[in-house]
Amino acid sequence: MNSSPAGASVFKDIQKLSFDYVPEKLVHREPQMKRLRTLFRPVVDSNFSQNALITGSVGTGKTHLSKIFSSDLGKMAQDKGKYIEHVLVNCRQYYTEDMVLLKIISKFQPHFPDRGFSVPEKLEVLRKQIDKSKCHLLIVLDEVDALLKKSGSNLIYTFTRFDEEVPGIKASLSLILISQHDVFPLMDAASLSTFKRTNVVAMDKYNGEELKDILMERVELAFYPGAVPEDSTGLIADIASESGDARFGIELLMNSGMLADEERVEEITPEHVRLAKAETFRTITEEKLAELDKGKKVALLAIARKMKKSAYINTGDAEDSYAVVCEELGEKKRGHTQFWKYIKDLDALGFIDTKISGEGVVGKTTLISLSEIPAGQLEEILEREIGGSE
Ligand SMILES: Nc1ncnc2c1ncn2[C@@H]1O[C@H](COP(=O)(O)OP(=O)(O)OP(=O)(O)O)[C@@H](O)[C@H]1O
Ligand SMILES: [Mg+2]
Known part of the structure; x- marks a missing residue:
């Protein structure tokens, strides 16, 4: 194998492998995307609020799907002369009603004080902000099980009834919940009665072929041509298909690339992949042990x-x-x-x-x-x- 010149790298743009990067394309998720569009079409076309739940195990593209869908919905609305805003809250980070509301309010008012307002007062502030900006707000509560476990389902109940409290007013708020786990057992009877329980978008684990397609797309974005031969991509997909987790596959791809760089070679070999697998498991274990x-x-x-x-x-x-x-x-x-x-x-x-x-x-x-x-x-x-x- 050829050695690459000093300072050279297999990576053309390593940032494309970071967890913050959200490619516009979501490979193999068209059915789920279509279902969300169908569910939310009445929000765009008529005076309607909607709620839905996205579920699926780790790394199946739930967060990614919700990000793409939310901004698509905004564009769809714009084309029809309607204004839809969205805000995504990660409930593992913001796990109390106060924190979630503050995060949503700060979308409209970045310096809203984090003390001095009760939950009902914050809800009132939010209502006024939505009215004032004349938007329909889509709230995405990601990893919502954290909020439900910590603070119960009151806030979800309030959000699903948001428009009923002020009769005659336009539909102003829609909700998407995201969770790896079944969240309905965590919700009380009142919230269950208002949440549309059939609006579930299921994200199955990816199989080896699907993972290979996802990885090939990233390879093209992040690596120089020829740096990742197809059998190496295939091996990564095979390894990741045990868990069906795209995040693990992408991490493995990045770590394999780093090993190739360490050896100053121009190509990721299956042996780099195997080594990266052992190291990646080790890192995951180390992180878990530290906690x-x-x-x-x-x-x-x-x-x-x-x-x-x-x-x-x-x-x-x-x-x-x-x-x-x-x-x-x-x-x-x-x-x-x-x-x-x-x-x-x-x-x-x-x-x-x-x-x-x-x-x-x-x-x-x-x-x-x-x-x-x-x-x-x-x-x-x-x-x-x-x-x-x-
Ligand atoms: N179909 C896909 N096409 C391209 N990239 C994908 C696809 N599915 C997942 N990914 C990528 O895999 C990584 C994990 O996806 P994401 O964060 O959406 O998973 P998740 O289902 O929210 O996982 P978790 O339950 O751990 O939060 C992200 O980097 C995402 O961009
Ligand atoms: Mg996620």
Whole structure:
């Protein structure tokens, strides 16, 4: 393979691989786009408010679709002499009614004070702003499960009834909710009765072929011609198709490119892709581990150490190892009940797997195993994490 000159790169425009970049084209999502257009056509054509829910697992293009659709809707309206504004709120960042309303209001009034107004007062301000600007406002609540879990469904109820409170006034507010999970169980009866539950736009996981098309589009935007041979793109698509997650595919593409740059070669090879896969998993794991509280980190370190020599350990072994690790780190050793809780939590978070030992083993016990990451790597990351957090 050819070496590229010093300072050269496979990337023509790496920014096209960043998470903030939203290409105008959304490959393989025409049916969903069409359905949204159909649902919202009456908002453009007549005096109508609408609400809808977009669902689908991680990286299936929900946020991307909503961004493209919202600005398309604005343009469609403009062509018909109507004014539709939109605002997108990420409820993982803005998870209380106050925060969500403030974010929406700041669309109209960027310096609106963040204190001193109650929720009903903020709603009144919003109503006046919409009236004054003579627009119809489309509110997109992304990752809405965070808001629902933290603050309940009152705000959604209010938004879906927004126009009923002032009879005779034009339809002024529409709503799109986005979530990976089924959000209807999180909504109370009143909100469910006003939210149109059949207006669901489902985003299936992408298959390998679809991912390949999505990736090829990015390759063209971000890389020099010839830098990503088709079999490398195919391999990335195959790897990402296990989760059906386009974001993971794009991340893998970028990391593979960086490895090629490190080696100063002009082309991404399948071996770069395989290496990038291992590294990307590691980064994801590291990020998840960093978020654990110290108690769980110590418990997981104890498990990782015991696990280096065996496929399974039982909870007794894990607890013995935990005592040793606590002693070594000068950490307070928590009791059996708390340690058991750590195990349950680590299982729920996906760091370990647990199962009850089968027949033939004296006295049933819980067996622990690691699925995703080698014990040695886990140990190394955790030792660094725990050391760093003091
Ligand atoms: N069909 C597609 N065509 C082009 N790019 C896509 C497509 N689907 C997803 N992407 C890209 O993949 C990445 C993830 O998409 P997006 O953020 O919309 O996923 P999401 O469903 O909102 O995921 P999450 O549930 O994690 O929020 C983005 O960079 C997006 O631009
Ligand atoms: Mg999203």
